[in-house]
Amino acid sequence: MIKHFVDFVTVVFGVLLLTFLLIHLVPGDPVEVMLGESASVTDRTALRTDLGLDQPLAQQFGSYLTKLSQGDLGYSIHTKTPIIELIKTRYPATLKLAVLSLFIGLAIGIPLGVFAALKANHWQDFVVTIVSVRLSAMPVFWLGPLLMLLFAVWLGWFPVSGMDDSTSIVLPALTLGLGLSAILTRMTRTSLLEVLNDDFIRTARAKGLNENTVIIRHALRAALLPIITIVGLQMGSLLAGTVITETIFSWDGIGRLLVESIEKRDYPVTQACVLVVALSYVAVNLFTDVLYRLADPRVKFGA
């Protein structure tokens, strides 16, 4: 557990340092963005001092870390809004979308993967394989508008985009969930096929266990480890904000906020977003480790 904590602190510090350096290296100056091209040198210098951008990088990073340790993420340079308020409104939206997408992905992907494995090399398997390969190859900027056209414009079931309606989340979640389900279907099928030929499955069948019990309690559980890995990685990506999906569906999540802040060279917001994303990744990885342990008692922390 201590090792995990040390890893956690190292990763977060590394991410903060790297983001800080990168954002100061890319072309673009927030002072110019704010004051425009016709501002006088005196005004530029004054604002640079006000924002602390005239200090050496190490000093800027130091004061950023000090403020961060006090829970102060600062203010957006452009909107003058406290960043903590932005995160408070944007992150729950991303979390909601990520959880529902994951749910859709699991609900479709695992049963289909099991079905494909049980029908391996039959026509049903080929159909599932073709559909899942097609789905995983579909970019969200294409799948999203297709779903909008079908479910929103033609059938009128859901709103096209936005966050005004309680059903607004369905289409973006479906767009992300379908892509995820395709990956999970492939992974579940492959993983289950490897396990189905193992001795312990033959033993379970020889003991006269019901086929459903053999598949669900024995085979699927043993096949879960790679699936958990994929789910963990995907959940990390979803929590990092799925920029394209959030943009297409006008979903005000953390990914959209991050991209907007990069475009506007709003350094404090970018740093805060990256911090939140890094923390999410680390948290999901930690949770994935716990799930490993639950799925396979032989796995030990720190082993």
Add this chain to the structure above:
Amino acid sequence: MLKSIKSSRFKISVFITLLALFLAACQKPAPYAEINFAMAQAPLNLDPRYATDAASARVNRLIYQSLVDFDANAKPIPSLATWVQVNPTQYRFVLNHQRAKFHHKKRLTAQDVKVTYDSLVRLKDSAQAAEFANIQSIQVLDDETILFELNQPDRNFPAKLIIGILPQDLIIKKHDFSHHPIGNGALKFVSWQNKLTLSRVNDNQKISLVEVKDPTVRVLKLLRGEVDLLQGDLPPELVKYLQTKPEVEVNTVKGANFSYMGLNMQDPLLENIKVRQAIAHAIDSNAIIQQVMVPNTRIAGVILPPEHYTNALSPTMQPYAYNPVLSKQLLTEAGIQLPLKLVYKTSTDAQRVRFATIMQAQMQPAGIQLEIKSLDWGTFFEDVKQGNFQLFGLTWVGIKTPEIYVKALGSQSFPPNGFNRGHYTDAELDALLANENWPAATQRIYQQLPYIPLWYEGQFAATRKDIKNYAPKPDGNWDDLITITRQSLQTQQQKAQLQ
């Protein structure tokens, strides 16, 4: 006894009902179904002292009123006030008697004007402040009259007073105008969460502005009726698609925003005028306009459009015709070894990349190999400002005053003192600009080609069929949100009048 109580209860109920009906009748008309306007980029800042982006400027025109506005020929005209030039450095403004109150019911006075501009000049983090550095003092002569005293004479000073006036009591209290604007314009602020909701002062009609980045999604939302209005920022194929839809009406108008190809005059190749002419003759703007631009796009000559008052006396400028043979010949005369390799920088916007790709193909027969570098907006614009380019593509949006020629092409206007990003130096042009000889100056610019003029992109608005009284404007402003109505509402009003 019981009967008496019942009777008095009945009377009270009747009284309350009548009172409620009376109060309801006294109120302004109930809000009609909200009108939703989808846009590619939402406003960023609703404080006119800070706003620099086009969307904020367009909304702020509706929430606030400024001293000065522009007519159809971009001549400054009175808005909140009329003015006289007392002497070369003094302007006196007199507020109109019939002016709207602020949305918090306070009367707008000369003191509000003074405090607005005084606070703006003092702001250290506003891009607008530099524009008013020439103001020496602002005196309030009486409730209606203000005297601006300048450090240096400025004949175009009134045209700069287009900042919305804020109420002084709220400026003193450091009110957050950026997120909760209070002005005296035709629309007043209601809320700003996922969308910006405004309410029209005269009839309480709610109008919501919602950001939808993706153009296809904006179109789908219009088709489904989730939004009622789109304006600009759509690729031409989507505009053509909308024109085929019975439930949608598309209106187009000639645009005034100038698109151009910027050139770096510090580049040894591009400082040669023959090379610049060769590039101009290697681009077929007409073909681009016909094939991939929205209707009503016009070929451009100079920054300000033909209807601008400064162009009234200018001779008509014939566009540089597409002629790859002549282009090649000019390059040979300039001693350039073919193929001429040039790098063109643009943003990642799909339509801009498409233009670049077409120009790349058009230039090939002329012996020009165009390498396209598509960069994220921040990096691209920073490169342009730093002079880190050979060629780039940009558009001037909402330009009204001829001062743009000085700022964009004057020898003293290199960044950070202006927008002369190509570092163009021309003593003859400087002299013409100093004398405000616009016809000669524009002719000189046209001949010398410090940039390659491309087009004024047509403006369009797509509305649901029941939306009336909205038309796009040449500079893309949203002023018709003041008059926009739903047909159902119009019908109701007409019926009411008939009765």
